[in-house]
Amino acid sequence: MNLRVDQVSFAYLPGRPVLRAVSLEIGAGRVTGLFGPNGSGKSTLLRCLNGSLRPQSGQVRLGERPVAALGPREAARLMGVVSQNTPLSLPFTALEVVLLGRYPHGETWRDDSPGEIAFARNCLARLDVDGLAERPFDELSGGERQRVIVARALAQETPVLLWDEPVSHLDVRHQLELYRLARTLAGEGRTVVMVCHDLFLAPMFVDQVALLKAGMVVAVGLPASVLAPGNLLEVFGVNVTLGWPSSDSVAFSFESLTPAR
16 A cells, blocks of 8 residues: 655644655555654654644545545554654553554454454564563563554554654664564565664665655655765765665665764
8 A cells, every 4th residue: 555745744833844845655565764864854754644643735645545534543444653652651561552453443442352362462472572461561661662562553454554763772683673574564565664763774674765854855765875975964964875785684884974064
């Protein structure tokens, strides 16, 4: 299921635009990374994609339908979201948090049938946190909570996954595992969009990069071409050269990292 962003502009306050006429094609079966400095509009764009924010102008379409026309429950059946602001004090176990992701598919707020519990445990296992199923969510570490939240998004069984900084709080092993999971999900035909700050590992796992600055898309395309030194200097203000592996192995190098003058 494709996402299309057509000339979307958004402002939280009048006269202070956060997104400026953003257009973007996001294809199914691909991992798209949204890159850019703090305040460039990445998270706001993701919230426009999932319909939690309504643009002042322009439109987001999911397939042939405007996202603005979707009701909350239908949107939750189509798009699994990992946001930055999950409450830390949820009075549930890790398993119960993942079961919340099944709500859009059930008749009641939660279904504790054996089949649903087994499915939720499988989602936890895909994030390597199945051993934490009975632990209270608010007693988990930041990285453990993050993986449980991603498992909850998987439990929604949506064709589209929208992840805002999904590797925050994760150590390097679990970062790699999550990026590999994103590739696996794209291989299953899902549309995966990730907000990324990581220039070390994330570019090796995405098919398309959208590079943002001040609410505008500076460049869109293959990672090696979009994350070229000239674009990184323009957007981040540093002289950075990334080394790209010739195989599908994970590798990176910084040939230079000096403040732009």
